[in-house]
Amino acid sequence: MRAKRLATGKTIEQVADDLEWSSTKVSNIETGRSKKPAVTDIRVLLDLYGVTDSAEREAILTLVRQSRESGWWNRYGDAIGGPYISYEAGATGIRIFEPQYIPGLFQTEAYAAAVSHATLIRNPDDVASAVEARVRRQQLLTQPDPPTVWAVIHEAALLMLKSHPELFRAQVDRLIELAEDPNSVTIQVLTMDAGLHAGMGGPFVILDYTDAASIVFLETNTDGLYLEKPVEVTRYRQSFDRLVAKALDPDEVPAYLRALAA
Secondary structure, three states: OHHHHHHHOOOHHHHHHHHOOOHHHHHHHHHOOOOOOOHHHHHHHHHHOOOOOHHHHHHHHHHHHHHOOOOHHHHHHHHOOOOHHHHHHHOOEEEEEEOOOOOHHHOOHHHHHHHHHHOOOOOHHHHHHHHHHHHHHHHHHOOOOOOEEEEEEEHHHHHHHOOOHHHHHHHHHHHHHHHHOOOOEEEEEEOHHHOOOOOOOOOEEEEEOOOOOOEEEEEOOOOEEEEOOHHHHHHHHHHHHHHHHHOOOHHHHHHHHHHHHO
């Protein structure tokens, strides 16, 4: 909706004046702070912006209706921090750099539970909920027309896991399975001897969409940061490309993992 407004040359204040709305309401719709915008409000904005193509209007209004439906992740409440899972669920492409953990989409249940404990989630019900939510997320990989997932995992995450032999073998087997399966997942490992690298600022995820701008997600202990400016997304895309160039070739990963396990 922001792009449609900018195409008309109108400011948020001008739109608010035209519709006798507050500027905050217009801004909240554009930034996503209005979690469940009204279909009637979006229809009025489309009229104001001169969007007359019936197919385009219906596609936008369908997205609005879908945003008003509860996703599966809502039942897990605080077990999943923030709106990230809803963004992930709608992505067509997911690029992950993870320097410390096995990415959530690849984790075994035992590893997910151990991570919950290590990150100070100790209540048994909270751990069970977090693990169940993590497993539910992974159905994204086996759904019809799944997103393409490309993950670069730093070797440190695997070496750290070796100190937990009760978790190590099953988790490595899971990664081998994903790496060898003819699916939409690509896994690379950035080895220690790669030295200094473009991901030293920390983990990040790039989410791409068919009909929306890409987003970069930076995780924190409580929720995360979402970067949407084109210059920010481009910077992280360049970082990911450099990590890909330094990491093991995807075809080498299964043999590497087997050697590590041995």
